[in-house]
Amino acid sequence: MAAMTAALSCLGLGKRYGDLVAVDDVGLSIAGGQAYGLLGPNGAGKTTTISMLVGLLRPDAGTVLVGGVDLAREPLRAKARIGYVPQEIALYPELTGRENLRFFGRLFGLPRRGLAARIAEVLDLIGLTDRADGKLGAYSGGMKRRVNIGAALLHRPQVLILDEPTVGVDPQSRKAILDGLEHLVADGMALLYTSHYMEEVERVCDRVAIIDHGRIVADGTRRELVSLVGGADTVELVLDGDVGAAFEKLRAVEGVSEAARTGDTSVRLLADGGRYLLPSLITAVEGHATVTATQVVEPDLEATFLHLTGTTLRD
Amino acid sequence: MWRALLTVSALELRTRLRDGTAIVIALIVPVTLATLFGLALGGDDPPLRATIGLVDLDGGEFPASVRREVTAAEELKGSVTLRDLPGDREARRALDAGEIGAAIVFPAGFSARVGAGEGGDVTVLTSAGSPLAGVVASAVVDRISAVVDARTLAVRAALLAGVPGDEVKELVERNGAAGPALTLTGDPLAGGKVDLAVYYGSGMAALFAFFVVGASFRSLLTERKLGTLDRMRAGPLAAWVPVAGKAVVGFGLAMVSVCATWASGTLIFGSTWGEPLAVLTVLTAHVLAAAAITMLVAARVRTDAQADGVIMVISFVAAFLGGSLVPLHSLPGPLQTVALLTPNGWTATALAELAGSGAGVSAVAGPVGVLLAIALGAGGLAVLGFRKGMLL
Numbered sequence: 001m002a003a004m005t006a007a008l009s010c011l012g013l014g015k016r017y018g019d020l021v022a023v024d025d026v027g028l029s030i031a032g033g034q035a036y037g038l039l040g041p042n043g044a045g046k047t048t049t050i051s052m053l054v055g056l057l058r059p060d061a062g063t064v065l066v067g068g069v070d071l072a073r074e075p076l077r078a079k080a081r082i083g084y085v086p087q088e089i090a091l092y093p094e095l096t097g098r099e100n101l102r103f104f105g106r107l108f109g110l111p112r113r114g115l116a117a118r119i120a121e122v123l124d125l126i127g128l129t130d131r132a133d134g135k136l137g138a139y140s141g142g143m144k145r146r147v148n149i150g151a152a153l154l155h156r157p158q159v160l161i162l163d164e165p166t167v168g169v170d171p172q173s174r175k176a177i178l179d180g181l182e183h184l185v186a187d188g189m190a191l192l193y194t195s196h197y198m199e200e201v202e203r204v205c206d207r208v209a210i211i212d213h214g215r216i217v218a219d220g221t222r223r224e225l226v227s228l229v230g231g232a233d234t235v236e237l238v239l240d241g242d243v244g245a246a247f248e249k250l251r252a253v254e255g256v257s258e259a260a261r262t263g264d265t266s267v268r269l270l271a272d273g274g275r276y277l278l279p280s281l282i283t284a285v286e287g288h289a290t291v292t293a294t295q296v297v298e299p300d301l302e303a304t305f306l307h308l309t310g311t312t313l314r315d
Numbered sequence: 316m317w318r319a320l321l322t323v324s325a326l327e328l329r330t331r332l333r334d335g336t337a338i339v340i341a342l343i344v345p346v347t348l349a350t351l352f353g354l355a356l357g358g359d360d361p362p363l364r365a366t367i368g369l370v371d372l373d374g375g376e377f378p379a380s381v382r383r384e385v386t387a388a389e390e391l392k393g394s395v396t397l398r399d400l401p402g403d404r405e406a407r408r409a410l411d412a413g414e415i416g417a418a419i420v421f422p423a424g425f426s427a428r429v430g431a432g433e434g435g436d437v438t439v440l441t442s443a444g445s446p447l448a449g450v451v452a453s454a455v456v457d458r459i460s461a462v463v464d465a466r467t468l469a470v471r472a473a474l475l476a477g478v479p480g481d482e483v484k485e486l487v488e489r490n491g492a493a494g495p496a497l498t499l500t501g502d503p504l505a506g507g508k509v510d511l512a513v514y515y516g517s518g519m520a521a522l523f524a525f526f527v528v529g530a531s532f533r534s535l536l537t538e539r540k541l542g543t544l545d546r547m548r549a550g551p552l553a554a555w556v557p558v559a560g561k562a563v564v565g566f567g568l569a570m571v572s573v574c575a576t577w578a579s580g581t582l583i584f585g586s587t588w589g590e591p592l593a594v595l596t597v598l599t600a601h602v603l604a605a606a607a608i609t610m611l612v613a614a615r616v617r618t619d620a621q622a623d624g625v626i627m628v629i630s631f632v633a634a635f636l637g638g639s640l641v642p643l644h645s646l647p648g649p650l651q652t653v654a655l656l657t658p659n660g661w662t663a664t665a666l667a668e669l670a671g672s673g674a675g676v677s678a679v680a681g682p683v684g685v686l687l688a689i690a691l692g693a694g695g696l697a698v699l700g701f702r703k704g705m706l707l
Contacts, residue, residue, distance in 0.1 A: 054549040080551035090542030092326075094333070106322040108550045151546070 005068065007032045007190030008053065008082075008159040013062035015048050015214075022048045024214040026062070030159065030207075035181070035191040037205030039198075039301075041311045045214040046194050047087075050163050053192070054084040067158050080108075083157035087164040089144045090151075093137035097128055097147045100136055101154060108155040118154060125183075126150040127176055142173020149177065159190040166200060178204055198302045208301065212309040225304045232257060232307065234297040235269040237281065241289030243267070249284045253277065258306050265292075270306050319552040323560025327531060331568065336530055341572035345523035346579045352519065353512030353584050365416030365448030367455075368400045368409055368440070375426025377463075381419065381455055395451050403438070410440050411648075416448025417441045419456060429463050432470030442644075450672045510670075511642065513588055516580030517666045518639030520573040521659045524602050525630035527572045529609035531565025533626065536619040558701060562606060569602045589669025593676045597665045600686035604658035607693035608633075614700025638663035661685045 009029040015022045023045045030036045040046045051057035053064055055075055064071040066078040091100045101119045110118060123129045126146040136144060149165060162181075166174045181204055185191050195201050201208060202222060209219040218225055239246050247267050251259040255277050258270035271277045275296045282291050297303070305311075331337035367385070371378040385397050398415060400406045406418035420438040428435045437456050441449030535558060538544040547557050577588055577598065588594045612625045634640050636650060637659025643651055654660030665682035672678060 056545055056548055076551045076553070079549060082549065084546065084549040086542045086545055086549075088542040090546040092541075092543065094330070103322065103326055104546070104550070107319050107547060107552060109319065109552070155551070 006030055006065070007034075008064075008066055008161075008192060010053060010064045011062055013049065013052055013064070014060050015045075015052060015057065016060055021214050023052070023059075026211070026214070026216055028209055028216070028219065030190045030192060032158065032190050033185060033188045034207060035185045035193060035205045037201040037208040038192060038194045038211060039201060039208060039305060040194075040211035041309055044211045044309070046211055047163065048214075049211065050161060050192070050194065054082055054161055055079055080155065081158040083152035083155070083160040085149050085152045085160065085162040085165050087167065089148050091136055091144065091147055093135070095136060096133050097136055097139065097143075097150075098123070098132040100147060101132075101151055104151045105154045110155060122150045122153050125153065125180060127180075140170070140173070142169045142176070145169050145173060146177060146180075149180070153184075157189070159192065160184065161192045163194050164196065165193075166195065166197065174200075198300075198305070202301050210305060210308050217308050218304070222301055225301060226299050228304055228307065232270050232272050232299060232303060233275060234300070234303045234306070235271050235277070235281065236262070236266065236293075236295040236297065237269070237291055238266050238293035239285065239289040240265065240292050241285075243289055246285035246289035249288060250281060253280055253284050255280070258310055260306060260311055268306065270303055316553055316556065319556045320560050320563070323547075323557055324563050327534065327561050327564040328568075330534070331530065331564065337527075337568050340523060340530065341527045341568045342575050345519045345572055345576045349512075349516040349519040349576050349580055350583055352515035353510075353580065356511050356515060365451070366396050366398050366414065367448055367452050368406045368415040368418030369397050370400050370403055370406050370418060370420040372402070372423040373421040373425040373427075374423075375421075377426045377429065377459060378421045381459070385455065395448070406440055410442050413442075417452035419452050429467060430470070432467050432474060434463055434467045510584060510586040512580055512584040513586050513670045514638075514642040514663070514667070516576055516584075516586075517588060517663065518634065518642075518659075520576035520598065521601055521605075521637070521639045521662050522630060522634040523576070524569045524573050524598075524605045525609060525626060525633070528565040528569040528602060528606045529612070529622070529626040529630070531561040531568070532606075532610050532613035533619050533622040535561055535613055536616070536622050540619065558610075562610065565609075566602060566606055569605065570599065573598045573602060587670065587673075588666060589673060590675050593669050593674065593679055594666065596676050596683055597662060597669065597679055597686075600683045600690070601658055601662040603690040604686045604693070607690040607697060608658070610697040611693045611700065614697045633657040633659045636660065643667065655685075658686055658689050661689075 006029040009027075011027045013026040014024055026045070026049055028036065028038075038046055038049065048057065052059045052062075053071075055064075055071055055078070058072075064078070066081045069078040069081065071078040092103070095103065098119060101122060102115065105115050105119060106112075119132075120129070123132045126149060128143060128146055128150070131139070131143060136147065139147070145165060145168075149160075149162070152160060160181075165181075166177055169177065178200060181191060181193075185204075191204070193201065193205055205222075207219070207221055208225055209216045210225070211217070218228060237250070243261070243265055247259065247261055250256060250267060250269060253271075255273065256269050256271045260268050262268045269281070271281075278294060278296070285291060328337075369378065369382060371382075382397060385395065398409075400409060400415075400418065403420050406415070406420060409415045410418060418440040420440065422436065422438075425435040425437065437459055439449070439452045439456050441452065535544065538547075538557070544557060548554060574595075577594065580586060581588065608629065609626050612629065613622050616622050616625055636646075637643075637654050637657035638646065639659045639662075643654055643660065643663050646654065654663070661682040665679040668674065668678055668682075676683075
């Protein structure tokens with residue numbers, strides 16, 4: 001029943017490329033006024049899933065309902081309810097910001113009479129009223145990102161799907177974008193959000209799914225997901241010496257449940273009672289490397305992600 | 316959905332006009348090249364001085380009349396000469412060697428059979444290398460056919476009326492159907508001045524049609540790279556709208572291009588490409604074929620840069636093999652056959668026919684049909700490719 005009334009839902013979504021299973025039995029449901037995060041490492045199936053949700057890719061299995069409308073049966077009605085913000089700046093650099101919005105507004109069937117007013121509303125929403133008539137090619141990365149989002153809002157969609165909307169954005173624009181998205185959700189819009197920035201997902205989304213190898217391996221509120229890690233802490237170590245050999249030693253230390261390299265000289269471990277395990281960790285790398293810095297972090301979404309996927313989000 | 320189509324078309328047209336490609340590729344370059352080729356190489360087509368072989372196995376009044384009329388016709392003086400040849404085989408050999416442009420073969424007993432009311436067949440041998448000679452020879456035979464038909468009818472009527480067989484000939488000739496009253500007027504040459512400027516002008520038009528229409532399908536791949544195509548496809552509009560919106564502009568600009576080249580050739584050189592409606596039909600069919608082929612390229616390659624390269628290669632190969640750069644009759648025999656594998660070959664054939672004969676659309680129904688078949692075939696494959704490549 002929830003699927004019938006959700007702003008966006010999918011069930012049993014699957015996609016194969018030959019022998020490769022890109023997406024397998026993915027299901028999710030997003031209500032109006034809810035922000036849903038989709039997290040996964042590169043190649044986990046996020047983009048394939050989103051492509052099927054917005055109608056760019058035909059699924060091999062499963063259904064997508066947008067406000068109760070079957071995307072496969074009535075694609076135009078369903079798509080009219082979706083605002084899609086692609087990862088790249090999908091706009092025309094030779095046009096102004098306003099001209100870009102006008103083009104997509106006309107394309108998406110906005111009535112001619114109300115188009116200028118709606119464009120003005122969207123420009124106000126994304127904070128670009130003063131710069132609307134400059135060439136997009138001359139905009140900063142953050143301004144382009146905001147127009148990229150604005151173009152998806154013109155036709156007043158019920159659900160906004162954003163694929164990495166803040167990549168390459170300065171902190172000020174990122175804050176403006178996240179503030180704007182929270183405002184939209186507060187007004188009742190459903191949001192599906194993917195990002196490499198865990199803190200963004202933690203801030204914007206009230207529900208998160210973690211996808212790995214094409215399957216959703218966990219789905220819940222932030223609190224529910226973090227509880228999956230139990231009492232494990234995240235331990236960050238900076239090493240000097242043979243980091244590769246030291247990493248292998250650290251993985252083998254009793255109590256370390258997951259380990260990932262996060263840089264040339266840094267590793268991240270998930271360990272029960274992490275702070276008490278530090279002496280063992282330092283001893284383990286002796287002869288290969290020395291520990292030059294340590295940090296122990298309480299369980300968070302990042303730790304859950306590492307626990308479930310065995311990798312960090314930016315791998 | 317039409318509004319969405321117009322929106323895509325309007326942006327495509329605006330982009331093409333703004334970046335200058337439309338003006339340069341569609342108008343300036345083809346018109347300039349056609350003019351330069353016309354000035355440098357233009358002039359009467361060599362077939363205007365063609366020789367027509369006459370094989371007289373009959374020895375009767377019809378071949379004699381043809382020889383007399385062709386020699387006497389003012390319209391043909393200095394341009395068409397007759398050469399007597401002993402037989403069909405010799406005529407074919409002379410034709411293959413390019414010594415004659417066409418041949419008329421009267422079989423043995425032809426005049427006698429016509430005199431007896433049995434009718435008869437005259438064979439015309441033609442060569443693609445000398446269309447005008449073929450036109451003249453065919454026109455002569457058309458005249459003969461008319462006379463033969465009239466004569467046959469009169470003889471049969473006389474026989475049915477009970478006139479004795481040995482008196483029929485005398486009776487028929489005395490009453491108006493007097494022998495093979497063959498007359499040649501200027502008709503066979505109406506619109507028949509095939510200037511090389513026409514060949515090169517139509518060749519440039521055919522070549523640049525590929526570039527002009529191909530640029531629109533190429534931009535589809537640019538939009539895919541830019542991400543705007545996916546944004547469109549994710550929006551509430553039919554999947555065919557972006558492709559059709561660009562195709563409309565590409566087709567329109569290509570039509571403007573070929574027509575401008577045609578008009579410039581006519582104005583600058585005073586040469587005619589033939590009956591306007593027929594020429595327009597051929598050019599439209601050619602642009603459709605070029606559109607479908609370049610659409611197929613866009614459907615099969617991954618990037619706009621690849622599309623540029625492939626479209627350029629296909630355009631030039633089709634132009635060279637198809638007689639757009641070198642007149643078909645100047646190509647070696649095997650290449651003249653290969654030319655018919657390209658739309659340019661059919662377009663060049665059809666336009667040469669129109670320029671040489673002044674005929675209407677029906678005369679080029681075959682080439683136009685082939686061009687449309689190419690358009691349908693390539694277009695169908697392109698649609699399948701677009702679906703696979705997620706452009707539709």
